[in-house]
Amino acid sequence: xxxxxxxxxxxxxxxxxxxxxxxxxxxxxxxxxxxxxxxxxxxxxxxxxxxxxxxxxxxxxxxxxxxxxxxxxxxxxxxxxxxxxxxxxxxxxxxxxxxxxxxxxxxxxxxxxxxxxxxxxxxxxxxxxxxxxxxxxxxxxxxxxxxxxxxxxxxxxxxxxxxxxxxxxxxxxxxxxxxxxxxxxxxxxxxxxxxxxxxxxxxxxxxxxxxxxxxxxxxxxxxxxxxxxxxxxxxxxxxxxxxxxxxxxxxxxxxxxxxxxxxxxxxxxxxxxxxxxxxxxxxxxxxxxxxxxxxxxxxxxxxxxxxxxxxxxxxxxxxxxxxxxxxxxxxxxxxxxxxxxxxxxxxxxxxxxxxxxxxxxxxxxxxxxxxxxxxxxxxxxxxxxxxxxxxxxxxxxxxxxxxxxxxxxxx
Numbered sequence: 385x386x387x388x389x390x391x392x393x394x395x396x397x398x399x400x401x402x403x404x405x406x407x408x409x410x411x412x413x414x415x416x417x418x419x420x421x422x423x424x425x426x427x428x429x430x431x432x433x434x435x436x437x438x439x440x441x442x443x444x445x446x447x448x449x450x451x452x453x454x455x456x457x458x459x460x461x462x463x464x465x466x467x468x469x470x471x472x473x474x475x476x477x478x479x480x481x482x483x484x485x486x487x488x489x490x491x492x493x494x495x496x497x498x499x500x501x502x503x504x505x506x507x508x509x510x511x512x513x514x515x516x517x518x519x520x521x522x523x524x525x526x527x528x529x530x531x532x533x534x535x536x537x538x539x540x541x542x543x544x545x546x547x548x549x550x551x552x553x554x555x556x557x558x559x560x561x562x563x564x565x566x567x568x569x570x571x572x573x574x575x576x577x578x579x580x581x582x583x584x585x586x587x588x589x590x591x592x593x594x595x596x597x598x599x600x601x602x603x604x605x606x607x608x609x610x611x612x613x614x615x616x617x618x619x620x621x622x623x624x625x626x627x628x629x630x631x632x633x634x635x636x637x638x639x640x641x642x643x644x645x646x647x648x649x650x651x652x653x654x655x656x657x658x659x660x661x662x663x664x665x666x667x668x669x670x671x672x673x674x675x676x677x678x679x680x681x682x683x684x685x686x687x688x689x690x691x692x693x694x695x696x697x698x699x700x701x702x703x704x705x706x707x708x709x710x711x712x713x714x715x716x717x718x719x720x721x722x723x724x725x726x727x728x729x730x731x732x733x734x735x736x737x738x739x740x741x742x743x744x745x746x747x748x749x750x751x752x753x754x755x756x757x758x759x760x761x762x763x764x765x766x767x768x769x770x771x772x773x774x775x776x777x778x779x780x781x782x783x784x785x786x787x788x789x790x791x792x793x794x795x
Contacts, residue, residue, distance in 0.1 A: 410513035417519045421499045421526070428530045429492030439466050441491050441533035447476035448483035451603060454611045458618040470622055471535070473615040474567040477603040495530045501541025502526055502714060508548035509687070514721040521717035521733070524741050525710040534707040539565045540694060540714040543575040547690050550578040551683070555588050556595075563595040571697045571711075578690070580673065581680050643704045644768070646761050658702040665700040669693070672778035684722060684784060691719035692774040699767045709740050712767050719774055723784065732773065736766035 432438040442465040450457050450469075457469050457476055469476070482490040502522060506515040529537040542565035549557035558578065565572025579588045603612050645661050648654035669692060679685040694715025698704050713736075720733045742748070743757050756762060777784040 413516040424527050425495035425499045433488040433491045438533040445483040448479045451476040458622045472567045473603045498538040505541045505544025518717040518721035525713035529710040532707045535568045536710045540711045546575045559592040559595045563599045643699045643701045645702045691715045695771045739766045
């Protein structure tokens with residue numbers, strides 16, 4: 385009897401000790417990853433301003449100057465930078481902290497903010513172990529986005545932060561982060577779907593409308609109303625031009641891949657408009673909410689839905705460029721971090737990671753890159769089975785963590 389009693393007391397203690405040790409290791413790994421993200425941002429800022437120059441950052445810096453001077457943000461400025469500014473006047477105004485600093489510190493700060501949004505998003509949304517797994521998977525894609533001075537990592541991070549605000553019932557936090565992302569690029573509006581899981585939807589709608597109005601009017605702090613109205617007209621015009629189907633996709637580098645619509649055009653010569661494919665994709669995205677509405681209270685179900693949204697934003701985006709794929713990789717990292725560890729899930733993640741991220745690097749022979757990877761838009765291919773698996777898990781066709789736990793509990 386004494387031995388049995390001692391064993392009974394030691395077992396919970398040993399389990400608690402093991403759990404504490406695992407939690408400690410996860411927190412240490414998380415701290416290391418946070419440092420890696422910060423160092424990567426600083427190094428990239430030095431690399432892309434001192435050793436080379438990144439055109440996108442020059443566009444963003446110049447946009448603030450043009451906005452304050454009352455000049456057309458969306459006109460060509462070949463003496464300053466290549467290509468066009470295509471973001472909102474609000475984004476140009478909010479870029480002030482990075483534009484007013486000298487070039488290198490400004491780039492470093494911009495990279496730190498973009499990387500920090502993803503780090504903080506995962507840390508707020510997930511337990512330490514899952515956050516560490518997600519950040520480890522997302523590190524290389526994030527660095528690639530920072531090297532192009534893109535805003536995709538920032539948008540993905542803001543969507544994570546919005547979702548974590550939903551989970552905490554912080555409606556102002558959710559609305560403001562989604563509004564901030566939307567004034568950078570339009571697709572972060574997809575994160576509004578998170579409001580469907582939570583009560584007080586009318587209040588959320590009112591708050592969202594208020595943050596949108598505030599964001600639209602924010603540049604009035606520095607510019608006249610007539611000038612701002614003119615900027616919004618120009619923004620609408622350039623967005624309308626970009627929405628038209630293009631004759632060719634994928635010339636390499638940061639050029640257009642156009643998601644699933646690009647696949648249809650390149651592989652099968654489909655010439656129809658983008659919207660039918662996007663409408664079908666949206667219906668498939670929302671289908672689990674109708675079929676599995678009873679699972680809406682499961683945190684795991686809601687996280688899977690966010691992961692699906694992040695991949696959807698690239699797969700069904702007709703303006704998806706090569707750097708945009710970091711958003712889908714953040715979604716994949718979230719999905720893998722919260723999913724059961726199985727061989728087939730690991731294989732799916734590794735293949736997607738290799739094709740999407742490593743395929744764009746010098747690890748792929750340039751002859752293969754030019755002959756196959758770019759012309760056939762291979763970067764998009766692994767996102768298709770990845771997204772379909774996410775949808776199957778949401779629909780309950782493939783057991784996920786929550787359903788597996790439910791089955792074992794009932795047994």
